[in-house]
Amino acid sequence: MSPPHIAVYGATGHTGRLVAADLHARGLEITLAGRDGNALKTLSEELGGALVFEAALDEPAALRDLAGSADVLIHCAGPFTDTGRALATAAAEAGCHYVDHALEQHHTKWMFDAMQGPAREAGITMVTAMSFYGGLGDLLAGAVAAGVTGVDRVITAYSVTGWRLTTGARKTAELLFADTRRITYTDGAEHVGYVEPRNAVFPFPPPLGPRTMIAPVPFPEVVTVPRHVAARQVEAQLTAHTFEEEQAFTSEHVDAATRAGSHFTVAVQVITQDGNRAGQARGHDLWRMSALASVEAAVRLAGGQGDGGQGPEPGPGGQGPGPGAGGQGPGPGVFSPAEAFPAGPFLRDLERLGLFTLTLQEER
Numbered sequence: 606m607s608p609p610h611i612a613v614y615g616a617t618g619h620t621g622r623l624v625a626a627d628l629h630a631r632g633l634e635i636t637l638a639g640r641d642g643n644a645l646k647t648l649s650e651e652l653g654g655a656l657v658f659e660a661a662l663d664e665p666a667a668l669r670d671l672a673g674s675a676d677v678l679i680h681c682a683g684p685f686t687d688t689g690r691a692l693a694t695a696a697a698e699a700g701c702h703y704v705d706h707a708l709e710q711h712h713t714k715w716m717f718d719a720m721q722g723p724a725r726e727a728g729i730t731m732v733t734a735m736s737f738y739g740g741l742g743d744l745l746a747g748a749v750a751a752g753v754t755g756v757d758r759v760i761t762a763y764s765v766t767g768w769r770l771t772t773g774a775r776k777t778a779e780l781l782f783a784d785t786r787r788i789t790y791t792d793g794a795e796h797v798g799y800v801e802p803r804n805a806v807f808p809f810p811p812p813l814g815p816r817t818m819i820a821p822v823p824f825p826e827v828v829t830v831p832r833h834v835a836a837r838q839v840e841a842q843l844t845a846h847t848f849e850e851e852q853a854f855t856s857e858h859v860d861a862a863t864r865a866g867s868h869f870t871v872a873v874q875v876i877t878q879d880g881n882r883a884g885q886a887r888g889h890d891l892w893r894m895s896a897l898a899s900v901e902a903a904v905r906l907a908g909g910q911g912d913g914g915q916g917p918e919p920g921p922g923g924q925g926p927g928p929g930a931g932g933q934g935p936g937p938g939v940f941s942p943a944e945a946f947p948a949g950p951f952l953r954d955l956e957r958l959g960l961f962t963l964t965l966q967e968e969r
């Protein structure tokens with residue numbers, strides 16, 4: 606059997622490079638894809654040779670050909686507000702599994718609203734927001750809330766220092782914070798409209814302790830978590846100091862080693878009438894964590910490793926997945942990270958890669 610073939614769109618970006626390098630090191634067949642042919646060729650030479658595929662967003666036939674040549678497409682080019690639809694559509698039309706790094710709430714919502722039907726029809730699995738922001742929160746919420754009933758609130762709280770935004774991340778952050786159509790999840794329902802961010806204090810466990818947070822931040826957990834946790838409210842928060850650090854927005858061109866110097870603690874609180882449950886992941890280099898999460902997802906989809914082929918349980922708020930595709934992964938449809946893969950074991954696998962230290966505990 607030939608090794609899985611994985612296409613990486615946006616391969617020349619910071620995230621795409623990390624994804625491509627890791628896939629290459631695992632000995633998988635890869636195609637480096639994006640809109641800049643010369644940059645792709647240079648990257649291919651750096652990696653010691655890999656297929657290259659140049660295709661721009663306004664070339665749907667070429668994007669279909671790209672997706673048609675691979676088992677899985679990992680979409681790393683952003684902002685996804687600009688790039689998301691073209692690649693997801695091409696993957697569905699070509700019958701290729703799909704994983705993306707989207708941070709944008711509206712892209713994630715669009716994936717569930719618009720791509721569920723095409724994904725099921727094509728028999729493919731699409732996993733959206735499989736990254737650090739959004740993805741790690743969704744996985745932690747899934748792991749901590751597993752088997753818990755009567756959930757009132759889920760809070761995913763990100764403490765990040767040393768985040769040096771790339772061009773793609775800066776553009777994405779600017780779009781997100783300028784968008785007044787923010788999605789929130791309160792009183793058991795999704796709402797769209799402007800929400801004035803407030804300052805909140807989140808009680809991170811020691812050594813971090815209580816931190817001032819921007820609450821809410823417009824991350825995709827409000828779309829993804831209610832699909833698998835029946836809660837009254839879901840909210841994502843980010844430490845206020847993250848954007849106060851001067852280098853956050855002035856380091857677009859720093860080298861990869863400097864960029865790897867971020868530190869994070871992502872904590873989740875699942876608040877019920879009877880007590881709280883908590884969990885956290887503590888590590889460094891959020892970019893590497895993002896890249897390897899998408900690689901782990903893609904490898905599972907390509908090899909058919911998911912949740913044993915049974916498909917996840919239908920989510921309380923969502924439509925639930927389609928049937929397992931002959932024992933190959935979670936089956937056809939669009940999934941959040943924690944819907945696509947059993948969250949606890951998936952996180953433990955990421956921990957084994959040295960991406961963070963995981964604590965999943967029950968507080969009573």
Ligand SMILES: NC(=O)c1ccc[n+]([C@@H]2O[C@H](COP(=O)([O-])OP(=O)(O)OC[C@H]3O[C@@H](n4cnc5c(N)ncnc54)[C@H](OP(=O)(O)O)[C@@H]3O)[C@@H](O)[C@H]2O)c1
Pocket residue numbers: 615616617618619620621639640641661662681682683684685687688706707708736737738739740771772773774777778892895
């Ligand atoms: N949720 C998370 O935690 C997380 C983590 C990592 C990344 N991301 C997201 O992933 C995206 C990329 O991040 P990055 O750090 O890798 O950014 P980056 O280093 O600036 O790279 C961006 C990549 O996207 C490509 N691109 C941008 N606009 C494009 C377009 N219109 N058509 C085709 N290609 C386009 C760029 O190609 P050119 O070089 O040709 O411009 C480049 O390859 C961002 O949206 C970011 O928010 C999210």
